[in-house]
Amino acid sequence: MKLDIEIGGKIYAAEFAAGNGMARIAIDGKIHEAAISEPEPGIFVVLINERVYSCVIDQTPAGRTEIHVNHDLIPVSVFDRKRFTGGSAGATSHGRASLTAPMPGKVVRIMVKVGDAVAAHQGIMVVEAMKMQNEVQSPKDGTMTEIRVSEGQTVNAGEVLAVID
């Protein structure tokens, strides 16, 4: 199976085969072999040259897959070469900026109104979770064009709170 694997910001072309408790991966022409087993669902023990790597595959609340090796998080993503389209094009902002919730929580205060001029780093609203208040600041100078939440509302991490033009 030919795959592209992104790790530490770099994409590697890999060839992968597995079965019978063994896995083989070729990266840049170098072959790595490992014994692999899954003692608990989602927990893998990978032995490379008799060295033990305890690996956990985990799903974050946001739905992202994560791999921890010996309990250290290693960011890695896999793409099927046939399907890989060349990097997700995160739509750039073109002068518009969204304010997003930094964490799940509750909006406890909104300090501006639609139409207000705002300055970069100006506090726009306060989100509270776990008894901690976090001020969400404007990323740029501009005008508040949209406020999507109201005081007292519960929000998820990453949810768009307001838009600044």
Place this chain on the structure above:
Amino acid sequence: MKLDIEIGGKIYAAEFAAGNGMARIAIDGKIHEAAISEPEPGIFVVLINERVYSCVIDQTPAGRTEIHVNHDLIPVSVFDRKRFTGGSAGATSHGRASLTAPMPGKVVRIMVKVGDAVAAHQGIMVVEAMKMQNEVQSPKDGTMTEIRVSEGQTVNAGEVLAVID
């Protein structure tokens, strides 16, 4: 739902309904109500009159379902009234007796041969597990008619080892 529930050797006619985090069971005309939730798969918290019962549904290696209430095993079985046929008829022995393995393990010694006369409580074979040897004894006087295992063989709990006539 009408059910027959066997507990502590007695069978009770019950009527059961559940939903919305509540369960209701009528036994001998007496209604019991409980809040029920499942914080972990197979682990239930049952609240009866605000008293907390932590219940675990578990499957033994032999495939039997068990329920532990506050970590004490309570033997309980459920039959659908429509399907309940009135007790499983365990075939009686009629003079024949099977020797079964008391636990998973390995047969380390067989002390009799087919055709040998055996006495009640006579040691027939030795099964070893976890460094412990257990002598399997004859339940009655008779003749060894069949030996189904050989020395060194691994056996499961309940497996028939030999037959005595």
Place this chain on the structure above:
Amino acid sequence: MFRKILIANRGEIAVRLIRACRDLGISPVAVYSEADRQALHVRLADEAYFIGDSPASQSYLVGEKIIDAARKSGAEAIHPGYGFLSEREWFARAVEEAGLTFIGPSPASIELMGDKVNAREAAVKAGAPIVPGTTQPLMDFGDAQKVAGEIGYPVMLKAAAGGGGKGMRIVQSHEEMNAAFSMASEEARSAFGDPSVYIEKYIERPRHIEIQVLADKYGNVIHLGERECSIQRRHQKVIEECPASFNDPELRDRMGRTAVGIARAAGYYSVGTVEFLVDAGKNFYFLEMNTRLQVEHPVTELVTGVDLVREQIKVAAGDKLTILQEDIDWKGSAIECRIYAEDPQRNFLPSPGRITRLRTPAGPGIRDDSGVYEGWDVPIHYDPMISKLAAWGASRDEAISRMKRALGEYFVGGIRTTIPFFKAVLDDDEFNRGEIDTGFIGRFQERQKTGILSDDTLDEPHIAAMIVAASDYARQAASRTQPDAHADRSFSKWKAAGRISRK
């Protein structure tokens, strides 16, 4: 002794109190909010009473509902834990008026010592040195600016009713006062239901050291030595130790006697903690008294062998202290790390959510006081602390080694926690040398920034991660094409077939 105690709290401390009840043969009764229907403390209690909606202001802070639940259950006493209603004088009074025992000091002691402003006055009368500042709540930010101008910046704003870093702000200049004042009072209101804040001179690079006291209703007061709580971020303790890293029995004795004097002056009974700042010259200043069980009580328990919750309950039941001051000895060294549901890589942003996996450490010297389980949704409504991990060792070095080992075994999946942060702190040279003050974390974080190296080579952990990611991808691809072949533990088939050939 009580037969039944209602525990007016949640999370790890509720679990701790349930365990103390079990140890004493007392039946523990839980209360829970909407968000806590399936909480661990509910599952471990004998009885559990629903007391309202998720926000604490509608459940754990509503004294009436809690007293009502206690009455219904037939409990003879209420243990408030820490936080929530533990230092509300009116609650203690209401409990006693309902004919129940409040497991804590008298309402009068809470009133006197629980309010930081009154406490400072009382401490001064008892002869304790204090840090310059107001002894009255401030009216508004203008008032705060005036006082700060007199004693000189930097100053510290603090919640009059609270503790634990909530409603606390360092103010470096006149200009910052407006914003800081309103944030501090709002946090104070949100956390304690009381927006009052007061002000004091901010002493730089101080150690935050506190003395544990224990007193009965017959005037017997002893202390159980100090805890070093200097490692704080956002003025909240994250690592505590007993003894303090400088381990000075003479200083312990002096501070201990001062703390006992303050407690005695306040007619104090139950467990309580007297907090001090200690400067580089080992001068100490009274800060405040916490009239309750302290989060970090386990380190004292590990080193003295005294079960503080057991003693607290016995004192509340009217027992005389059976432990004398001379019975207390300090053996070895203990350290506690507070495991928070926070992301240390994003400035400790709260990280509530589902705990998808939980592996807790064990073995020699390790004590884990947890309030969660695998599958639990950590709610947004409450404190982010999910567990307190403590390690004991014959020496500070041994305690640190064991803590490092335990942190290495600890795994929490699905949410972020402070575990990786603690691993880094425990590897830090300054920490290991015991060069600790309340500015430690700031300096540590600066050191961390300069220490990060980007490394382009693929080493074995990266290869392992790639193999697991590829295996997972392959399995998912297979299950898309052959849905039936996808078993829960399909890799186990590998195991069955898996005779790995080796040289």
Place this chain on the structure above:
Amino acid sequence: MFRKILIANRGEIAVRLIRACRDLGISPVAVYSEADRQALHVRLADEAYFIGDSPASQSYLVGEKIIDAARKSGAEAIHPGYGFLSEREWFARAVEEAGLTFIGPSPASIELMGDKVNAREAAVKAGAPIVPGTTQPLMDFGDAQKVAGEIGYPVMLKAAAGGGGKGMRIVQSHEEMNAAFSMASEEARSAFGDPSVYIEKYIERPRHIEIQVLADKYGNVIHLGERECSIQRRHQKVIEECPASFNDPELRDRMGRTAVGIARAAGYYSVGTVEFLVDAGKNFYFLEMNTRLQVEHPVTELVTGVDLVREQIKVAAGDKLTILQEDIDWKGSAIECRIYAEDPQRNFLPSPGRITRLRTPAGPGIRDDSGVYEGWDVPIHYDPMISKLAAWGASRDEAISRMKRALGEYFVGGIRTTIPFFKAVLDDDEFNRGEIDTGFIGRFQERQKTGILSDDTLDEPHIAAMIVAASDYARQAASRTQPDAHADRSFSKWKAAGRISRK
């Protein structure tokens, strides 16, 4: 100090040793058999070497393979744990000949003291009182009958090479000797690879009390007090305590000095245990010396604060003891319950198999040394012990209370364990009064039989069980008719909808 240690063992003790290595900054290397490919000790090690098929005789007892793995890994030392090769003189010698350090006593000490027969002779020379019996392995059962006739029945047959109850049999009469002798030697061969057995007079209602010694390579020998190990079934310890329930410092001192004398006479270094029988008049008789780390070492660690494995490794590395006899003090009380995969309701029949669920206890005073995890298949090939649960308390009563609480929190699903048995023992009056001897379990089981009452009424736990059983049944019935509706956690839907109406 070593950089890398190979651990020639499995299960909980391998995990314990891995933790000790981590605490010392040493890299731990595991070995594993076919059945242990996914064992916990493999998962926690830095490296893991496959050493053969599941039966110990083809893996953990094959010294050559283990030394080979040590060489490949670059480990400088081998820790044998207990059992397996830990008391085989030839193995210790082979390790040293391979240029590695054996973490244990010298081969000569093992030869002298590890063999029970030689040990008795050595103890007599060192002035220790002994129980009458042979000092030579018996030739056959006829030989055994002859000796037994001389010293009088009942007698005890014991494996010359072993310990832990394997190959041990009480023989009440001449007639029983034939069967008992062959069972004992076969068990001895199977457990230790050596069928030799010897014989001694069986003392009735004795306490089994042992002294922990610790010695370096420079002739410094200290003792760490006693452990009470009288609670045994099938001559295997199941509950151990420190101090002994009669807690007699004068007796501790006398026994301790005797044990130190024996160790000194044997030129002993490393940790070791001298076992005694103590009769009702507090006379003690030397039984044997275990020239290795003992299963029950945690209770001594909890009470003295000394990490025995750490000290053992340091001594092996050539360090001098830094602890003097006068540094040892005994604080509080500790108790250990060995959690076995055995069915207490079926005469402790082995209960290997898949652990479907595992909830381990935690909190104040609790230490769980486990070798398993949820989902692990406990193999048929090895010792049934899956964990050692230990509790410390300021008094024996507190230790017992905490142990009861911890047993209440402990849940192992899928297999049977001794947990329910320990709960009953800890509720027993004789046990609580400390009226303990090696016959305790027999008497206890008699008391249990007479105590069982059949009760026909349905109480709330039964109702709860019925509700859960019915819910499960209903869910399965629903999934039969609507397969798609059957989610993994379908009851969670109830939770989502589950606003339970309350008054």
